[in-house]
Amino acid sequence: MSYILQTSHLSKTIDGKQLVTDVNIHVKKGEVYGFLGPNGAGKTTVMKMLTNLWKPTSGTVALFGKALEKTSYEVLKRMGSIIEFPTFYDHMSGKDNLQLHCEYMGYYNKGSVEEALQMLGLSDAADKPAGSYSLGMKQRLGIARAILCKPELVILDEPTNGLDPAGMKQIRDLFRMLCTEYGMTLMISSHLLPEIESIADTVGVIHHGKMMKEISMKEIAETNTAYIELAVEDTKKAAYVLAEKMQLSNFKIVNDSGIRIYEQGVTTQKISRELMANDVEIASISQHTETLEDYFLKITSEVGKSC
Numbered sequence: 634m635s636y637i638l639q640t641s642h643l644s645k646t647i648d649g650k651q652l653v654t655d656v657n658i659h660v661k662k663g664e665v666y667g668f669l670g671p672n673g674a675g676k677t678t679v680m681k682m683l684t685n686l687w688k689p690t691s692g693t694v695a696l697f698g699k700a701l702e703k704t705s706y707e708v709l710k711r712m713g714s715i716i717e718f719p720t721f722y723d724h725m726s727g728k729d730n731l732q733l734h735c736e737y738m739g740y741y742n743k744g745s746v747e748e749a750l751q752m753l754g755l756s757d758a759a760d761k762p763a764g765s766y767s768l769g770m771k772q773r774l775g776i777a778r779a780i781l782c783k784p785e786l787v788i789l790d791e792p793t794n795g796l797d798p799a800g801m802k803q804i805r806d807l808f809r810m811l812c813t814e815y816g817m818t819l820m821i822s823s824h825l826l827p828e829i830e831s832i833a834d835t836v837g838v839i840h841h842g843k844m845m846k847e848i849s850m851k852e853i854a855e856t857n858t859a860y861i862e863l864a865v866e867d868t869k870k871a872a873y874v875l876a877e878k879m880q881l882s883n884f885k886i887v888n889d890s891g892i893r894i895y896e897q898g899v900t901t902q903k904i905s906r907e908l909m910a911n912d913v914e915i916a917s918i919s920q921h922t923e924t925l926e927d928y929f930l931k932i933t934s935e936v937g938k939s940c
């Protein structure tokens with residue numbers, strides 16, 4: 634398969650410190666690729682290399698099927714991005730900042746500035762100085778600038794930073810629309826799992842500078858399994874009963890009092906009966922379906938709720 638964006642063994646070392654190692658990314662045309670990882674995982678570092686802001690220590694980046702080089706200006710023209718925080722000429726209006734960007738990019742399409750401002754809900758603030766914008770408005774103006782010249786690929790580092798929940802939803806809907814109606818491909822980083830879950834077609838999980846997993850949401854939905862969550866006084870004793878008395882093998886002790894049983898075909902009633910018969914005190918027992926969060930917890934035990 635050919636990818637619109639692909640990295641191969643991408644690594645970056647600064648002052649002897651390995652920021653990211655052997656990162657392999659595969660982004661398909663027309664999809665939203667969610668780049669998920671906790672703070673400090675290496676998302677920005679990777680995105681800086683994808684946009685030629687940083688040179689990789691080793692490994693390669695291919696954009697639109699061509700290797701990214703120092704002089705890949707034509708390739709970079711087909712992209713829009715926000716890396717870290719967007720910056721503007723504060724004394725100029727939001728509208729003039731966008732107009733200037735069009736001129737800089739050599740993009741002369743009448744009405745594109747007004748359209749981008751309108752898409753991001755900034756029409757009323759268009760003539761106000763960018764310096765007077767709130768954090769959320771600056772983020773919106775940054776997204777407006779990234780999509781202004783109708784790029785084929787948009788790379789956005791934590792694009793919903795500073796937005797309230799309603800604003801986040803609005804931006805998510807916009808991203809989906811950019812894919813379906815404009816055929817754009819989006820790569821979006823976030824440390825928030827629910828955000829990625831609600832928008833991405835494919836998810837790449839980065840942790841401690843390494844790619845832990847790259848998987849489509851469809852595959853995750855297909856592999857999601859049901860399980861029984863058990864809370865007991867004595868997990869060791871309960872595990873003994875499950876393994877030796879009931880011959881179950883597919884279960885996991887998840888904490889001091891919790892056991893998760895993935896075995897199919899066994900009921901909560903049967904487990905309760907057997908545990909009670911063997912004097913194991915049960916605090917609770919319930920049936921669950923594995924969520925995306927559970928799935929990622931399985932990939933890396935340290936990736937918690939904020940990722």
Ligand SMILES: Nc1ncnc2c1ncn2[C@@H]1O[C@H](COP(=O)(O)OP(=O)(O)OP(=O)(O)O)[C@@H](O)[C@H]1O
Binds near residue numbers: 671672673675676824
């Ligand atoms: N210029 C730099 N010099 C040295 N180390 C750096 C530099 N920039 C980032 N790092 C380190 O690289 C690691 C990855 O940082 P990076 O900003 O890429 O993570 P991130 O996933 O984008 O985090 P966040 O969600 O907080 O933005 C961190 O340990 C960070 O301290």
